[in-house]
Amino acid sequence: MSKPIISIRNVTKRFGEVVAVDHVDLDIVENEFFALLGPSGCGKTTLLRMIAGFETPTEGEILIDDEDMAQTPPNLRPVNMVFQSYAVFPHMTVADNVAYGLRVTGTPQGEITPRVAEALEMVQLDRFGARKPDQLSGGQRQRVALARALVKRPRVLLMDEPLSALDAKLREQMQLELARLQQTVGITFIIVTHDQDEALSMADRIAVMESGLVRQVATPDRLYEHPSSRFVADFIGKVNLLDGRVTGARGKSVSIDVAGVGKVSLPFNAEAAGDVAVAVRPEKVRVSTAKPKGGAVAVNGEITDWAYYGDTSHMFVNTSDGLRLSVTVQNETRTTVDNVDLGDRIWLSWQPEDMLLLTE
Amino acid sequence: MESWRDNRFVFWVFALPGTLWLLVFFIAPLAIIWALSFGEQVDLVNVEVTGTLQQYARALTDPVYIQIIWKSIWISALATFLCLVIAYPIAFLISFASTRWKTVLLVAVILPFWINLLIRTYALIAVFRTRGFANFGLEWLYTTAQLDHVFGPFEPLPLLYNNFAVIAGLIYVFMPFMVLPLYASVERLDKSFLEASLDLGASQVRTFFSVTVPLTMPGIVSGIILVFIPCLGSFLTPDLLGGTNAQMIGNVIERQFKAANNWPFGAALSFLLMYATFGALALRAAFAGRKQGMEV
Numbered sequence: 001m002s003k004p005i006i007s008i009r010n011v012t013k014r015f016g017e018v019v020a021v022d023h024v025d026l027d028i029v030e031n032e033f034f035a036l037l038g039p040s041g042c043g044k045t046t047l048l049r050m051i052a053g054f055e056t057p058t059e060g061e062i063l064i065d066d067e068d069m070a071q072t073p074p075n076l077r078p079v080n081m082v083f084q085s086y087a088v089f090p091h092m093t094v095a096d097n098v099a100y101g102l103r104v105t106g107t108p109q110g111e112i113t114p115r116v117a118e119a120l121e122m123v124q125l126d127r128f129g130a131r132k133p134d135q136l137s138g139g140q141r142q143r144v145a146l147a148r149a150l151v152k153r154p155r156v157l158l159m160d161e162p163l164s165a166l167d168a169k170l171r172e173q174m175q176l177e178l179a180r181l182q183q184t185v186g187i188t189f190i191i192v193t194h195d196q197d198e199a200l201s202m203a204d205r206i207a208v209m210e211s212g213l214v215r216q217v218a219t220p221d222r223l224y225e226h227p228s229s230r231f232v233a234d235f236i237g238k239v240n241l242l243d244g245r246v247t248g249a250r251g252k253s254v255s256i257d258v259a260g261v262g263k264v265s266l267p268f269n270a271e272a273a274g275d276v277a278v279a280v281r282p283e284k285v286r287v288s289t290a291k292p293k294g295g296a297v298a299v300n301g302e303i304t305d306w307a308y309y310g311d312t313s314h315m316f317v318n319t320s321d322g323l324r325l326s327v328t329v330q331n332e333t334r335t336t337v338d339n340v341d342l343g344d345r346i347w348l349s350w351q352p353e354d355m356l357l358l359t360e
Numbered sequence: 361m362e363s364w365r366d367n368r369f370v371f372w373v374f375a376l377p378g379t380l381w382l383l384v385f386f387i388a389p390l391a392i393i394w395a396l397s398f399g400e401q402v403d404l405v406n407v408e409v410t411g412t413l414q415q416y417a418r419a420l421t422d423p424v425y426i427q428i429i430w431k432s433i434w435i436s437a438l439a440t441f442l443c444l445v446i447a448y449p450i451a452f453l454i455s456f457a458s459t460r461w462k463t464v465l466l467v468a469v470i471l472p473f474w475i476n477l478l479i480r481t482y483a484l485i486a487v488f489r490t491r492g493f494a495n496f497g498l499e500w501l502y503t504t505a506q507l508d509h510v511f512g513p514f515e516p517l518p519l520l521y522n523n524f525a526v527i528a529g530l531i532y533v534f535m536p537f538m539v540l541p542l543y544a545s546v547e548r549l550d551k552s553f554l555e556a557s558l559d560l561g562a563s564q565v566r567t568f569f570s571v572t573v574p575l576t577m578p579g580i581v582s583g584i585i586l587v588f589i590p591c592l593g594s595f596l597t598p599d600l601l602g603g604t605n606a607q608m609i610g611n612v613i614e615r616q617f618k619a620a621n622n623w624p625f626g627a628a629l630s631f632l633l634m635y636a637t638f639g640a641l642a643l644r645a646a647f648a649g650r651k652q653g654m655e656v
Contacts, residue, residue, distance in 0.1 A: 052555075052559060053558075053559075054555055054558075073558070074555070074558045074559050075558045075559070075560075075561045075562055075563060076561075080559055080560065081555075081556070081559045083552045083555070083556055084552075085550060085552050087550065087552040087553050087555070087556035089553060089556075089557075089571060089575075090575070091574045091575060100557070100560055100562070100570075101560030101561050101562075104557075104560065104561050104562035104563075104566050104570070105561040145556075148556075148560065149559075149560075152560065152561065
């Protein structure tokens, strides 16, 4: 891994009695697309604002390019931010908004004009320079905020919930565009989001936060397929969490007695004992009318709820042992949905190696 | 539910009291004064409306009145400007205070309204007179700093019965009219605009002049209008605090109606003041029209 551009060392932020950020250690490296992901109130925005300089850490230090930023005000930091509300100045034209950050730092006019043009082109607003922000749509205003920050050529671009104000279609388009932009400009991006899809689809690495703590830092696929805790497994994607108890471990497998399922042997080399949680993702569960053969884990149950999403459906199944499991079914043919009814008894099955063992 | 505006009977029940009040106590007196401004004093009690313009001609040609009007304008302008400079930090302080302090500070700004203007003005006389609180405090500082050994005994400053007293009095009386609209617009200002400006590399001072002032312009303009216009027409403050040389146009108008018993001339002066005010408001409207779409 290349050298860290931002080092967050043992940073804590308290607002009175409330601990917003709790002893966080993070290294963010050059050219990385990094996401801070967590439910609202988990401290992710506070952490971002501390990097930008709008909040000061109660304890710990933040280093940008190996330099302690404690005494550096926001206007002198080599980072720029795209605000959740975009904060595009309503009394200036689009071009003036983008030029603002260059003008206030005394960039010569001869350099400002081409750089503004280049930045506007980068966000595909080259024909909008003379417009006022109130003549733009929400998505265009966000591009202005993006161009305004990028024109400064910051070491790090910070984005606070950049897509939350856009509608679903536009959000998907901007996700791709932001990822593309990050690769073109080669600047480290840090985004704050509560939307796991956003984080998974755009980020190189994700830090999952909960009540001020960083619970796990990993690549999107590691987070999804190898969550380190119940919280992360539950927060990223959908999951069926089951209670279990370790009955023995031998070589490269662990035997677990799973409530409502029975004895399961997981092919992992894990150090676990006592009460644990096991989990299986809904899309890894197969549905069949007959009991499946082979080494799959299988349970029988009754369909109680059905949510239709077009490409997929979510089925909720109650087993006779009191488990409630959810399953994602691909609507592979146009008649898939017609063949299932509420109240039908079906078999659910999954491979033991698709199960997660969660000790935290 | 049927809108009350659609029902003629209900509409008139609601609209009539207000309309009558406006007609009888505002439009009618204004019309009478306006008519009088085109009249002549024929004897001690009678005025004849002859359609003459001689009252306006006298007001606009006699240098005494032009001078007093001009002086009223610059005193009002100076008082308004000082109000703005003092009120802006106050508005900011209130806006950034915690919710509890906000209420306390807002009440503190409004509190003087609970006391009669006349009493407040007399209180200022007690502060500014030769042996008043201001001079008393200054004397204490002067002697405590032992300046009397260097420069001789303390000489009370002439704080009362001059232009200084009038301007100080006007600022004191009209300050809340500046603070409140400014506060409203600072409060409405999305603070992330200020953060964005800092983030882009602007200093605090640059942020204030490039972002804060333009975005709170509606409040600044409202405050200026709410202070400047009543300042221009004030007569109690200059009457009590100003000396014989510190008269404003309001005092002259009052004298025409009372001591001088020349209603037509007083009416003409009143309307000249009103035309000036309308002119200022028209400028404001033009300004607002040009900047339309700027408000956040």
